[in-house]
Amino acid sequence: MDTLDGLKxxxxxxxxxxxxxxxxxxxxxxxxxxxxxxxxxxQLGIRLFNRTTRQLALTDSGRRYYEEAIILLEQFSAxxxxxxxxxxxxxxxxxxxxxxxxxxxxxxxxxPKFIALYPDLTIELVLTNGAIDMLEEGxxxxxxxxxxxxxxxxxxxxxxxxxxLSASPNxxxxxGLPTTPEQLGEHHCIIxxxxxxGKQWPFISPKGRAETINVQSGLAVNSPQxxxxxxxxxxxIAMTPNFIVADALADGRLLRVVPEYTTLEFGLFAIYPxxxxxxxxxxxxxxxxxxxxxx
Amino acid sequence: MDTLDGLKxxxxxxxxxxxxxxxxxxxxxxxxxxxxxxxxxxQLGIRLFNRTTRQLALTDSGRRYYEEAIILLEQFSAxxxxxxxxxxxxxxxxxxxxxxxxxxxxxxxxxPKFIALYPDLTIELVLTNGAIDMLEEGxxxxxxxxxxxxxxxxxxxxxxxxxxLSASPNxxxxxGLPTTPEQLGEHHCIIxxxxxxGKQWPFISPKGRAETINVQSGLAVNSPQxxxxxxxxxxxIAMTPNFIVADALADGRLLRVVPEYTTLEFGLFAIYPxxxxxxxxxxxxxxxxxxxxxx
DNA sequence: ATTATTGTCAATGTAGTGTTGACAATGAGA
DNA sequence: TCTCATTGTCAACACTACATTGACAATAAT
Numbered sequence: 001m002d003t004l005d006g007l008k009x010x011x012x013x014x015x016x017x018x019x020x021x022x023x024x025x026x027x028x029x030x031x032x033x034x035x036x037x038x039x040x041x042x043q044l045g046i047r048l049f050n051r052t053t054r055q056l057a058l059t060d061s062g063r064r065y066y067e068e069a070i071i072l073l074e075q076f077s078a079x080x081x082x083x084x085x086x087x088x089x090x091x092x093x094x095x096x097x098x099x100x101x102x103x104x105x106x107x108x109x110x111x112p113k114f115i116a117l118y119p120d121l122t123i124e125l126v127l128t129n130g131a132i133d134m135l136e137e138g139x140x141x142x143x144x145x146x147x148x149x150x151x152x153x154x155x156x157x158x159x160x161x162x163x164x165l166s167a168s169p170n171x172x173x174x175x176g177l178p179t180t181p182e183q184l185g186e187h188h189c190i191i192x193x194x195x196x197x198g199k200q201w202p203f204i205s206p207k208g209r210a211e212t213i214n215v216q217s218g219l220a221v222n223s224p225q226x227x228x229x230x231x232x233x234x235x236x237i238a239m240t241p242n243f244i245v246a247d248a249l250a251d252g253r254l255l256r257v258v259p260e261y262t263t264l265e266f267g268l269f270a271i272y273p274x275x276x277x278x279x280x281x282x283x284x285x286x287x288x289x290x291x292x293x294x295x
Numbered sequence: 296m297d298t299l300d301g302l303k304x305x306x307x308x309x310x311x312x313x314x315x316x317x318x319x320x321x322x323x324x325x326x327x328x329x330x331x332x333x334x335x336x337x338q339l340g341i342r343l344f345n346r347t348t349r350q351l352a353l354t355d356s357g358r359r360y361y362e363e364a365i366i367l368l369e370q371f372s373a374x375x376x377x378x379x380x381x382x383x384x385x386x387x388x389x390x391x392x393x394x395x396x397x398x399x400x401x402x403x404x405x406x407p408k409f410i411a412l413y414p415d416l417t418i419e420l421v422l423t424n425g426a427i428d429m430l431e432e433g434x435x436x437x438x439x440x441x442x443x444x445x446x447x448x449x450x451x452x453x454x455x456x457x458x459x460l461s462a463s464p465n466x467x468x469x470x471g472l473p474t475t476p477e478q479l480g481e482h483h484c485i486i487x488x489x490x491x492x493g494k495q496w497p498f499i500s501p502k503g504r505a506e507t508i509n510v511q512s513g514l515a516v517n518s519p520q521x522x523x524x525x526x527x528x529x530x531x532i533a534m535t536p537n538f539i540v541a542d543a544l545a546d547g548r549l550l551r552v553v554p555e556y557t558t559l560e561f562g563l564f565a566i567y568p569x570x571x572x573x574x575x576x577x578x579x580x581x582x583x584x585x586x587x588x589x590x
Numbered sequence: 591a592t593t594a595t596t597g598t599c600a601a602t603g604t605a606g607t608g609t610t611g612a613c614a615a616t617g618a619g620a
Numbered sequence: 621t622c623t624c625a626t627t628g629t630c631a632a633c634a635c636t637a638c639a640t641t642g643a644c645a646a647t648a649a650t
Contacts, residue, residue, distance in 0.1 A: 003371075004298045019597055030641055034597055044375065045383045054596055054647045061378055068374040072367065075297075079363040080339060083356055088340045126650095296607090312629055324609055329629055349616040349627055 002041050003141075004076060007069040009036040010048060014066045015135050017056055025138045040065075050192070062128045078192035078277040091120035096279040097134070097142040099194075101225045102268075103127040105287075106243055107143065114288050121281055123224035129194055129222060141282050142271040143289070145194075156270040156286060159293035163195075163264045166249060170234045177257055178237075184258075188236030190227045191220035195264075201239060203261045239263065268293065296334050299371060302364040304331040306342060309361045310430050317337060320433045335360075348401065385576035386415035392429070392437040394489075396520045397563075398422040401538055402438065402584075409583050416576055424489055424517060429568070436577050437566040438584070451565040454588035456536040458559045459545060460552035466529045470477055472552055473532075476508045479553075480511075483531030485522045486515035492558075496534060498556045523549075539544040563588065 013033065023030040037089040041048055048062035051191075058066070068264055098107050101123060111123060126132075126139065133269075134142055147155035166276035167177060178184050191198060198220075202212045224240045231238035231245075232253050238245070248254040270286050272278065307317035308328065323369050336343055353361070393402050398420060404419055405500055421427075421434065429437055429448075442450035462472065473479050476498040486494060493515075497507045505546035510544040512531075519535045526533035526540075533540070543549040566583050567573065 002298050083360045092493045
């Protein structure tokens with residue numbers, strides 16, 4: 001066993017609270033995780049975990065070991081980065097998390113470019129709209145709508161995405177289209193339940209006056225992609241991020257609704273751990289998405 | 296190759312400026328030293344050393360690597376010590392340096408007791424009266440007469456050794472013995488060239504008056520042990536540390552000369568690197584010799 | 591009560607290990 | 621200038637360790 005592999009294995013078990021999950025994270029068999037943890041314990045002459053077949057508890061020594069191990073591993077990575085400087089490209093596995101639709105439509109298409117820039121990196125893209133425990137899942141950097149209120153994390157603002165309203169031409173023919181947000185009350189509206197606004201849709205008039213409209217909705221879905229498909233299928237007026245419907249607006253499958261009014265803008269943030277040393281691979285990725293999204 | 300073994304190997308090569316000396320220090324073949332250094336360089340993608348068959352030069356990257364590697368290795372050791380706490384005894388190799396005679400007569404006899412206290416330690420005792428480069432020779436702690444004026448080192452005072460004058464009964468019968476230091480000028484004196492005083496022997500009278508006597512000498516030797524043997528063999532009056540001749544004084548082979556007068560006292564110091572973290576094995580040894588020499 | 595899952599263990603085919611001896615290159619000494 | 625000794629590197633090799641796989645006892649979930 002490599003000494004640092006032993007450290008990493010213990011760290012993974014602590015953070016995932018599971019030998020099995022640790023083996024998944026590390027890409028080794030769970031038998032090897034078990035073996036490595038045992039070897040570290042033997043070398044130190046102490047128990048790091050108390051465990052039965054289905055329970056795992058960290059000992060005090062294990063807690064101390066973990067706290068110092070993560071510092072050591074970080075410093076080892078920092079040393080390698082400092083020593084190699086600009087001479088070498090970032091390498092290893094970079095685990096990125098992003099919201100599903102954004103990841104599919106905006107981030108995934110960019111990744112070949114990123115990989116071309118850094119061929120020694122391996123990317124693992126984890127798309128989810130649910131909550132994420134970055135530590136437990138070993139996520140290096142997470143793109144998300146909105147920042148986080150966590151002092152252990154840095155929230156780096158990348159860009160803003162405006163929300164827009166749209167409906168199909170056929171819906172327009174059948175129901176007409178509202179000329180002011182107030183008229184939305186008489187229309188079928190499609191709710192994206194990922195957003196907290198629900199049925200209270202906020203607007204700013206061309207004159208700058210803010211107002212909130214209660215809309216009717218027979219459909220709520222936690223996927224902007226699905227919301228767009230419903231709108232295209234004459235299902236009503238959808239409020240989605242601009243980029244979701246950009247192509248459908250361009251080719252006429254959807255029409256803008258009350259385009260002179262603006263509604264919300266959501267900020268896109270990169271979230272990563274607040275540490276003295278930020279791994280080169282993380283820094284390179286953040287620089288890349290900053291560059292890509294600032295165009 | 297274990298990652299930390301790679302670090303240690305590079306550190307040993309830097310500190311000894313030699314693959315061969317590094318292999319001696321580490322107890323592995325020089326081929327393996329060469330292989331490990333090569334593996335570290337491959338993993339980093341940089342050169343640490345520029346080398347021909349007979350020349351070795353550290354690159355800038357190598358210098359940075361070395362500086363960070365020693366910190367990492369120290370912190371790893373500190374982590375192990377901190378995590379295991381008092382649960383485990385110190386282990387590994389402890390390299391101690393001491394002056395030859397002192398080492399033979401006073402330190403070596405104590406080491407079985409130390410080893411009995413800490414059976415997981417391996418001791419390497421390096422006896423020399425010459426200058427020592429602790430870094431190059433990988434010495435953990437050095438006992439020496441007198442401190443050092445080096446801000447990178449700690450000089451921990453252990454005890455004082457007084458110098459005493461002695462001669463054999465047969466010499467006394469043949470030449471008489473001086474009753475004051477002034478009379479030493481008429482006697483054969485044996486010079487220990489380890490001391491800087493040479494032929495200018497300093498004394499303090501019973502009344503506290505300091506004086507320096509020019510003595511005659513037909514013999515100088517850089518071994519207090521040899522000086523004592525010459526004195527026992529009727530060769531003259533020797534000035535040696537008390538402990539050198541304690542047994543011969545006790546059993547009558549040597550007689551004290553001008554015992555009412557005092558001369559120099561030399562301080563015995565433990566010298567070890569000034570670091571935030573002092574290895575447990577070094578701390579245990581220093582505590583041990585403090586305890587042994589304060590009796 | 592049954593099923594699924596966890597962490598551990600031993601068997602196993604496979605890969606890597608570290609030493610040895612040889613070598614080219616170079617510095618020291620005569 | 622020639623010879624010898626030493627250094628760092630390389631490849632061969634017998635040996636050892638490796639990490640996975642499958643099985644298992646124990647336990648939680650259904």
